[in-house]
Amino acid sequence: MFNERFSNALQVLNYTLHLFIALALAAASVLIMIQFSRDVLGAFREHILAAGVIFRRRLHQSARSEACCAYGS
Secondary structure, eight states, X not given: OHHHHHHHHHHHHXXXXXXXXXXXXXXXXXXXXXXXXXXXXXHHHTTOHHHHHHHHXXXXXXXXXXXXXXXXX
């Protein structure tokens, strides 16, 4: 009897935690999509879509080469 109640309580807790995690994941996904769409719209309004991609690529390459030289690789 006690084991059955305990098992049922654990099942309810498991379901509740899974539901909470699913809701948190869905909310985080929506927030990331909203932030990305705002960034894209901002770049589109400022007419810097291509320049932003090129700048980010150059920034990434320079950061990679600086890290390479800093660690002596």
